Amino acid sequence: MSDLFFDLRATHNPHRWYLPLTPQVCVGPPGNMFMFGGVGLASAIAAMERTCERPVIWATAQYLSYARPPQVVDLDVWVPNAGKYNTQARVVSHVDDKEILTVNAALGSRPSEISRQWVERPDVPPPMDCPVGEHWRGDEEDLHSRIDTRVAKGLYGDVRAGEPADDGRLVLWIKPSDSRYAIDASMLAVIADHVPSGIGSALGQSGGGNSLDNTIRIRHIVPTEWVLCDIRIHGIHGGFAHGAMYMFAEDGELMATASQSVIVRTREDRSQR
Numbered sequence: 001m002s003d004l005f006f007d008l009r010a011t012h013n014p015h016r017w018y019l020p021l022t023p024q025v026c027v028g029p030p031g032n033m034f035m036f037g038g039v040g041l042a043s044a045i046a047a048m049e050r051t052c053e054r055p056v057i058w059a060t061a062q063y064l065s066y067a068r069p070p071q072v073v074d075l076d077v078w079v080p081n082a083g084k085y086n087t088q089a090r091v092v093s094h095v096d097d098k099e100i101l102t103v104n105a106a107l108g109s110r111p112s113e114i115s116r117q118w119v120e121r122p123d124v125p126p127p128m129d130c131p132v133g134e135h136w137r138g139d140e141e142d143l144h145s146r147i148d149t150r151v152a153k154g155l156y157g158d159v160r161a162g163e164p165a166d167d168g169r170l171v172l173w174i175k176p177s178d179s180r181y182a183i184d185a186s187m188l189a190v191i192a193d194h195v196p197s198g199i200g201s202a203l204g205q206s207g208g209g210n211s212l213d214n215t216i217r218i219r220h221i222v223p224t225e226w227v228l229c230d231i232r233i234h235g236i237h238g239g240f241a242h243g244a245m246y247m248f249a250e251d252g253e254l255m256a257t258a259s260q261s262v263i264v265r266t267r268e269d270r271s272q273r
Helices: 037-052 185-192 197-203
Strands: 016-020 056-063 072-082 086-095 098-108 147-153 169-176 207-211 213-218 227-237 240-248 254-266
Touching (some): 016 037, 037 056, 037 072, 037 086, 037 098, 185 213, 185 227, 185 240, 185 254, 197 227
Antiparallel strands (some): 056 098, 213 254, 240 254
């Protein structure tokens, strides 16, 4: 079992876990940091996989409120149904009596020889041939400092203003900076929360947003150093954006898909201030 990207801790109760929050799993400006949404989903996935002793098939998080360092998030795992191959479970993550997010999921696997994919990875340069993506909120102590990003297509991070993407797509190479953290379901959940990064690229201006939800569907995780993230913003209306991400291994294997609805927030480009 690989090291986790976050400090999820067990208790004497196999259905109760807890996560101390530090800036390393949070984002936001100094003095107003909050737990990265992908960490909330990822920690719930890790808790369920360990409690149920089965791999996650899909998981969806509904974000209800913010948790801030140095608070401690408690995760309660509920298992309404456990069958021969599949388990239905959910996690309620809370700080004291305040619910932060709820995650519903299915876990398990079935014996089958069928393994096919019809979605192909984008034809882009390898990660080391792509420019580094410097995140505009690059506090040296936050979560973004622990993730390496290369921009294969579109606008990202400090480079937000430019020609809008006609197809609404942003393609990133992403990996944890520390090689101790393997690409597993929980790490993919952290990476999946980069869907809002595609909003600025789609609009051609500095922008992003706050996630209302995050759904991840795991297909087939294979060993890979980098994850190729094909982010597609489908549309924006009424202050909300809807988008998806396809996550590929370096060899083109489709490992997972993700989707989100996002509260859209735009900002002036920092270079023009």
